[in-house]
Amino acid sequence: MNPPLEPTACGSSYVSDAEAELYSCILRFQQVTREFLGTLSELEMSEEELDAAVGRLRELGLLRSHSTDPALLVPVDPDLAAAALTAPIQESLQERRRQLDQISVEFGRLRAHFLEGRRFDTGSIEVIGHLDEVRAALNRASNECQEEVLSSQPGGGRAPEVLEEAISRDTALLARGVRMRTLYNHTARFNAPSQAYVAVMSGLGAEYRTVHDPFGRLIVFDRDLAFVPDREGSLGAVMVREPSLVRYLCSVFENAWAHARPFSDAAADGLESVAKELDGTILRLLAAGYKDEAIGRRLGMSLRTTRKHVADIMDTLGAVSRFQAGVLAARAGLLDHDESEDESEPDTGVREVAG
Structure with missing residues (x-):
């Protein structure tokens, strides 16, 4: 089985505009020679381009030589040419579908054994x-x-x-x-x-x-x-x-x-409320010794946004260091834990793999 033809070098079509124009021109005459085509000014092709277009139409099965005079070029019905061109593609698709069905059936049978064996593995990790x-x-x-x-x-x-x-x-x-x-x-x-x-x-x-x-x-x-x-x-x-x-x-x-x-x-929930909770969490993480990268990772913020929040908090508290910010926040009672939050261990910063 011959491999199916690929699209043209541009990768987007099997028949270029120039090749389609040449095919239409040949249809008007039905039987022409290569030499005659070279005399037609309407084609606006160089000799090299004309040879390439004729060769491509032959490859696609849209042109053939006359049965009694090989010098004559005869156009072929595009439906017949397409059927011949797509036959190996159809055959390949059918073989792929057969392989998919076979894989599904055979691996499905193994899946049943896998599930049965898993019943006896109560500590499966x-x-x-x-x-x-x-x-x-x-x-x-x-x-x-x-x-x-x-x-x-x-x-x-x-x-x-x-x-x-x-x-x-x-x-x-x-x-x-x-x-x-x-x-x-x-x-x-x-x-x-x-x-x-x-x-x-x-x-x-x-x-x-x-x-x-x-x-x-x-x-x-x-x-x-x-x-x-x-x-x-x-x-x-x-x-x-x-x-x-x-x-x-x-x-x-x-x-x-x-x-x-x-x-x-x-906005619907109130920017001030959301920002207040965010600043409270950042304060507790700062006091716990977290770096900006770890804080941003835990709160789902970019490093740049995290640093801006930290700088704003320190400016509001009048702190010149992160340590001083923690001390001032503790004195102001801003580090009282909400029962819904636990800052005891850093997050692992895992990466998203699915929705």
Whole structure:
């Protein structure tokens, strides 16, 4: 089987404008010689361009030599030429479909054995090291989910491409009656793509709340399977099925959810209120010795924005150092902990792998 022809060098079409013009010209005469074509001023082609166009039309099957006089060029019905050209492509597609079906059937049979074996592994924890495998595992868990999804997504606004990918998956879950609850940073309220995404999905029944300092990235399906980040800087994930660990992660989520606010854009919720909470959290992190990079990572802000907030706070307190800012804030009673917040351990700064 000959390989199918590729588009022209420009990569966008099989027949260029010049080749189409030449083909139309030949149709008027039905049978012409190459020499005759060279005498036609209307073609406005050099000899090299004309040879190349004739050769390309021959390759595509749109021109052939006359059966009794090889010097004559005869145009061919484009439908017949297209059928001959696409035949190997159709055959290749059919073979690919056959391979896809075979992979689905054979691996599906192995999947049944895998699930059966997993029943006897009550302490199942699996590390997935590659992003593509993480996405595949998340998509499979979403397809199998029947009742509930809990999700914590720290960081400010989420990337538009991540939100776009999440829309179809989340819409399918909601259409099956699955309850979805998601926690964001307060700073997501300032992100237009996140606002638009939440508005659409809330209309379909999803629930969203925000806090200043989420506990970390987490996705739980049906309180049976949890995904947490792999080590810092990795795009991998850890799948947790051990019941006690999953229950613990769910309780962490429920505690944060109980103290979180319903998602709304910052202006609707009051910029002053949001800014006051943000400054309070930054003060506590400063007093705990956090650097600007760590503070920004925890609160979902860029380093530049974080440094501006820190500078504004120090200026308001009249502090000349970060240490003095902590002392002055403590004297003013500004470091009293809210019961919903815990600054005891730095965040790991995990990276986003799914919606």
